Amino acid sequence: MKNIEVQKTILSNGLSVITACRDSDIFSLGMGIKAGSLYEDKDNNGIAHMVEHMLFKGTINRNMDRLNDDIERLAGDIDIYTTYGSTVLTADVMKEKGEECLEIISDMMMNSIFPEREFRLEKKVIIEEIKMDKDDPEEQSYLGLFKAAFPESWHKYYIAGTIKSVKGIKINMLKEFYRNYYVPKNAAICVVSSYSHDEVVNMVEKYFGKWVGKEAPVLAEGKYAINPRRVVRHRKGLSQTHLIYAFDIQSLSRREEVALTLLNEKIGAGANSILFKELRDKRGYAYSVYSSIDFIKNLKMFYIYAGISEENLKDTMNVIEKVIDNCKKNELGINEESIKTIKDMFFTHMAIALESSSHMVEYLLDGEINYENPLNFQEVLEMMNSINVEDIKGVIEKVFKEPLIHILLPA
Structure with missing residues (x-):
C-alpha cells in the first residue's frame, strides 16, 4: 500500500496540526479533544457528552440561531460525538469553505458560553437520549458487562451518564470541565485537502493561535483486573x-x-x-x-x-x-x-x-x-x-x- 505523506506541526500554544495533501475539491477536517467519560467520576458522569451538546448553543460572538445558520451555510456534513476517551468533531465541506469552517469551529471550541436556558433544555434532551438507549437491549447488555467487569472503576458508567447524574450536573460544573479540558495542548486538528501543509497551519494559527489554557488533567494509567465469572x-x-x-x-x-x-x-x-x-x-x-x-x-x-x-x-x-x-x-x-x-x-x-x-x-x-x-x-x-x-x-x-x-x- 502506498505510504501517505503526512506532516505535523505543533503551534506555540501546544495545538497539534496534522495534514495530508491530496487533489480534492473537499476540505475534510477532524478535531479531537482528550475528554471523554473516562475523565469523569460518579458525580459528573455524562458531563463530557453534555459539553459536546452545548457547543452548538452559542458563543461570545454568535447566539445559538446565528451559529447554527452559519453552520448550515457551510453546506457540508458536520458531526460531533463523545467516546470513552475523547470528544471528536468532524466536518466535510467544499474547499472554498474550508477557512470559514475553521473559523466557526474555533469559535465553538474557544468561546462557547453555555446559556442557562439552553443548558436546562438540553438536559431534558439528553435524558430522553438515555431513555432511548435503555430500550436497546444489546447496549444495556454491554453496560451490564462493564458494571460487572469494573465494579471499582468509572469504566462501568455510560458515556451519556445516568438520569440521576445528568440531573445533578450544574452549569458551573460544565463550565469548569470545559475550561479544564478544552485547551490547545489537549487538542489536535487534522485536515485532508488540496491545501499545502503551510497553508493549513497558517489558517489554524489565524483562528486558534490566541487559544490559551493550562495543562489539562491527565487520564490516570491503571489496569483493572476482570474477575472471571x-x-x-x-x-x-x-x-x-x-x-x-x-x-x-x-x-x-x-x-x-x-x-x-x-x-x-x-x-x-x-x-x-x-x-x-x-x-x-x-x-x-x-x-x-x-x-x-x-x-x-x-x-x-x-x-x-x-x-x-x-x-x-x-x-x-x-x-x-x-x-x-x-x-x-x-x-x-x-x-x-x-x-x-x-x-x-x-x-x-x-x-x-x-x-x-x-x-x-x-x-x-x-x-x-x-x-x-x-x-x-x-x-x-x-x-x-x-x-x-x-x-x-x-x-x-x-x-x-x-x-x-x-x-x-x-x-
Whole structure:
C-alpha cells in the first residue's frame, strides 16, 4: 500500500496540526479533544457528552440561531460525538469553505458560553437520549458487562451518564470541565485537502493561535483486573437472550494486539467467520453474532456476542466454548495461507477507506489522540504484514483464559 505523506506541526500554544495533501475539491477536517467519560467520576458522569451538546448553543460572538445558520451555510456534513476517551468533531465541506469552517469551529471550541436556558433544555434532551438507549437491549447488555467487569472503576458508567447524574450536573460544573479540558495542548486538528501543509497551519494559527489554557488533567494509567465469572440478569420486555463473553487483553503488547485483530476476523468479525457459520448458517440460532475488540486506553477487552432465543442458550454457549477450545488446540484451520488471506482483506479494506478524505482524517486523528502518532494505522499495517502463525498461537494462549460471561435474560 502506498505510504501517505503526512506532516505535523505543533503551534506555540501546544495545538497539534496534522495534514495530508491530496487533489480534492473537499476540505475534510477532524478535531479531537482528550475528554471523554473516562475523565469523569460518579458525580459528573455524562458531563463530557453534555459539553459536546452545548457547543452548538452559542458563543461570545454568535447566539445559538446565528451559529447554527452559519453552520448550515457551510453546506457540508458536520458531526460531533463523545467516546470513552475523547470528544471528536468532524466536518466535510467544499474547499472554498474550508477557512470559514475553521473559523466557526474555533469559535465553538474557544468561546462557547453555555446559556442557562439552553443548558436546562438540553438536559431534558439528553435524558430522553438515555431513555432511548435503555430500550436497546444489546447496549444495556454491554453496560451490564462493564458494571460487572469494573465494579471499582468509572469504566462501568455510560458515556451519556445516568438520569440521576445528568440531573445533578450544574452549569458551573460544565463550565469548569470545559475550561479544564478544552485547551490547545489537549487538542489536535487534522485536515485532508488540496491545501499545502503551510497553508493549513497558517489558517489554524489565524483562528486558534490566541487559544490559551493550562495543562489539562491527565487520564490516570491503571489496569483493572476482570474477575472471571458468570453474571446472569433479567429484564422485562425482552424477546431475546443477550450473551457476551469478555476476555481481558490488557497485558497484550502492540504486536499481540495486531495479531488478535487478525484472529478476530477468523473467529467472528466477518460473514465467513467460524462463529457466523456455526451459530447462524448451520444452526440458525442467531441473526446477530460476532466477535469484537476494544483497544481503548484502560478498557481493553475481546468480546463474543450473540442474540438468541432463551431455549438455545445452553447450546450456543457450548458452540462458543467449543470454538474457543478448538482455537487453543489449533484446530480452526489457521495457517500461513489463511492468515495471508485475512491480511489481504485488511489491506484492501484500508485502501478503499483511504480513498475517502473523511476516513483518512479519522485514522490520522485517532492515531494522534490515542497514540500521539497520526500514522499509527500505517505502522499497524506494516506490523500486520509480519504476523505469522506463531504470533497467532501466542495470542490465543494469552487471551483465551477464563472469561467473564454476562447473560441478559427475559424476565
